[in-house]
Amino acid sequence: MKRTCLALAGALVLLSAAARPVQQAAKPAVPDFPVRYEELTSPDFVQAVARSGATCIIPLGILEKHGPHLPLGTDLIDCREVSLRAAAKEYTIVFPPYFVGQIFEAKNQPGTIAYGSRMLLDVLQQTCDELARNGIRKIILVNGHGGNDSLLRYFCQSQLESRRDYAVYLFDPAFDAATEARLAKLRKTAVDGHAGEEETSVMLAHHPDLVHLDRAGAESGEDVKRLAGLKYAYTGIWWYAGQPNHYRGDGSAGNKEFGQALFEAESGLLVEMIRSVKKDTVTLELQKRFFDDAAKPLETKPFKR
Numbered sequence: 001m002k003r004t005c006l007a008l009a010g011a012l013v014l015l016s017a018a019a020r021p022v023q024q025a026a027k028p029a030v031p032d033f034p035v036r037y038e039e040l041t042s043p044d045f046v047q048a049v050a051r052s053g054a055t056c057i058i059p060l061g062i063l064e065k066h067g068p069h070l071p072l073g074t075d076l077i078d079c080r081e082v083s084l085r086a087a088a089k090e091y092t093i094v095f096p097p098y099f100v101g102q103i104f105e106a107k108n109q110p111g112t113i114a115y116g117s118r119m120l121l122d123v124l125q126q127t128c129d130e131l132a133r134n135g136i137r138k139i140i141l142v143n144g145h146g147g148n149d150s151l152l153r154y155f156c157q158s159q160l161e162s163r164r165d166y167a168v169y170l171f172d173p174a175f176d177a178a179t180e181a182r183l184a185k186l187r188k189t190a191v192d193g194h195a196g197e198e199e200t201s202v203m204l205a206h207h208p209d210l211v212h213l214d215r216a217g218a219e220s221g222e223d224v225k226r227l228a229g230l231k232y233a234y235t236g237i238w239w240y241a242g243q244p245n246h247y248r249g250d251g252s253a254g255n256k257e258f259g260q261a262l263f264e265a266e267s268g269l270l271v272e273m274i275r276s277v278k279k280d281t282v283t284l285e286l287q288k289r290f291f292d293d294a295a296k297p298l299e300t301k302p303f304k305r
């Protein structure tokens, strides 16, 4: 499922046109130093923690069907690319593709790997704990999979369960009106949401070899609205009710230009986010104060400016 990340599209043409000269002029702060966690040597990792300001991105995707034409790992592949592009401009460590996520709604489709609900939280928490044990103080979750949206917000909330000396930040991109308008001009289809025009375009922009465009029309990505009679209600079968093929939209409309625009918009916002997270001292300070108070709530004093 596409996610807010590469899916919300934004930005583009103007942004990209304006940004390109700057991109060419400005070199990454730390050229030739690996950003991929698995490519760092152990001694280099020590340097990487310092260079990154003790930050690390975990790019979260999933293994699930993406229409009849895109690879199972689409979210993993795209999301990590956004992270790598951003890290090339603002150094941070990028964790390996992380495929443990919420995807029960696609268990009826070939290739889906759907781990149990409790395990999802445990593995992610322990991954964060292990990064923190290795000196990372600020962990950035970059989500490429729509089915993770609620899980990751809950995960962030659950960081207040007990004291910890690191913070978790979820990348939560929002394009401005001008960007949305620009993207709207590039968009050809009205219905999208999973393996449709956006995700197909993004994959075409960096991995055309993995796109089987001629198969995109082999199944229907129409919303068949089988729960249209239900009012003011949310239920877990909602996605399957509308998208029985686990496909929403029409990947045939995918094109490289739209994908490139989405990439540039998304990674641009992520660069801004990384910079703001590096500068942020308030979150960890507030967390400490909160946990101090939470240990002795009867002694908590009214907040005054």
Ligand SMILES: [Zn+2]
Pocket (backbone or CB within 6 Å): 001, 002, 003, 066, 074, 075, 144, 145, 146, 194, 195, 199
């Ligand atoms: Zn997807």
